[in-house]
Amino acid sequence: MSGPPLSPTSGPPLLRPGDRVAVVSPAGPVDPGLLDAGLALLRTWDLDAEPAPHARDTHPELPYLAGTDADRAHDLTRAWLDPDVAGVLCARGGYGSLRAVDLVDWAAVGAHRKVFAGSSDITALHTRFHAAGHATWFGPMIGTRAFVEDTAAREHLRRALFTGVTGWRGTGRTPGTARGAAFGGNLSLLFDTPPPAGAVVLLEDVDEEPYRLDRMLTGMRRTGWFDDVAALVLGSWTGCGNAAPVLADRFGDLGVPVVADVPFGHCAGQLTLPLGVSVEVDGHTGVVTVVP
Template sequence: MGVKPQRLRKGDTIGIIAPASPPNQENLQRSFLFLEELGLKVKLGKHLYDQYGYLAGEDKDRLADLHKMFMDREVKAVICAGGGYGTGRIASQIDYSLIKNNPKIFWGYSDITFLHTAIRQQSDLVTFHGPMLASDIGKVDVDPLSKEYFKQLFEPTSIQYTNELSPLEALIGGKASGEITGGNLSLIASTIGTRFEIETKDKLLLIEDINEEPRAIDRMLNQLYMAGKLTEAAGIIIGDFNNCVPERELSLQLDEVISHYMKLANKPALKGFKFGHCSPHISIPLGVQAELDTEKGQLIIDSGIKE
């Protein structure tokens, strides 16, 4: 089991960084109000508002913001403003010993998946897969449930995801337990062949994605299958695949593609979870123990912070 960070308390300071693409500024400003409602103070990364093409500043500057937030003893959590693209570019330059020696809450999803995997495997820190400030929380129409799950950072709480949250469907029956790993499928696939290659052996693998045609999902799942990542997993958690629809007349449907690879993997697999680019977006810790039960239609996840 990974190292769990300390819980948050009212009055704590949160560090905000943009390690990938430039965040929507209006949404970002609105999200600060939510953090203030939680009783938190915000400290902004020096390069939070930088723009360098499709990146939120040059690699060295985004890296510097990440390092500074983990070094800053006043900062109790590091929250990502948004995703997009870019975290894989800085992964090999991160000082993981710095993170290991200064464990604190790290929160984000989508492109941040690369950092979740790298940080977890290089420093043993439990991180959080959850909605980001500019991408989700600061939107005018944000679902209250997306905000609700931030409370797990203040009080150790086991997350019990059942059909009451969203309809769940078993693709392969059975029970499985293990640490949760994964996140965005595109980013998981991009780790293969690198020193940050995702480790799935005896773990529960979470997958989700957005705006990818079924043939692209097929390609990435096939890569994971051939690399042994699906068959090594204890079970598979299928999150939201937002707008993953065919753009051509001749195509398999998304459900056909996912079902094909779940049958090949032949591990307990449950789909329908509101994890990913969806609303509401339920946040969960990565690197903690969880139990998947397809018969009961539930996923029980240990708390991600220290008791």
């Protein structure tokens, strides 16, 4: 049985009232009205929320991108290195993070610890933050309906950013317990980025037919992607048809604890979960606990 996060405290860096946050668009272009509404809601949390210089851009020739790759990467780097900015929140997913990720100055970014939140296509950035030793938040994005119109999802994000999360519940699918660093996000962004050895992998996706999930997971299995995984935590599979049989087939013989039906990803009332922190998975009870 899925449910809300367990009582808060541990995880990535936290925000405080009065903090300044930058909203960036590392992937697809954002709806200006939704971005304005999202910024206004952040300000009701007593945050000094401002869009990055190119947050409202659209690429002149590739309209599925929020401006040029260099500008998107520069906005993220600039915000991260600004000593007055306590957190960097993503406006939207879509597509584009993979094009910008290698243009971010990760050597400079790695030296500063801040709040970072986003999901979906932003998975490509989460994996790089993880490699740089940063814990991050996987949750709804500021210029989307998942934040502006979904009160429950927005409240989960607010509580996570200000007070943390110590755990969450799903449905135990494969028994056993394991502990490791939480890693993952959107399945389609992870196929060529293997997890660290002993990781607890969080996976979700949207609008992928079961055969496409099968193709991605089979390809990952063939490359040994899951060989050193400690446990799996599965989120929402909205628009993926009946995904349960293919997930059971592709994960059932891995010999690791599996927890499913955790409401994170592309779903109503989505949770905000920490990545890059140590967690313990109980595949019998379906409880995942952040380990201090």
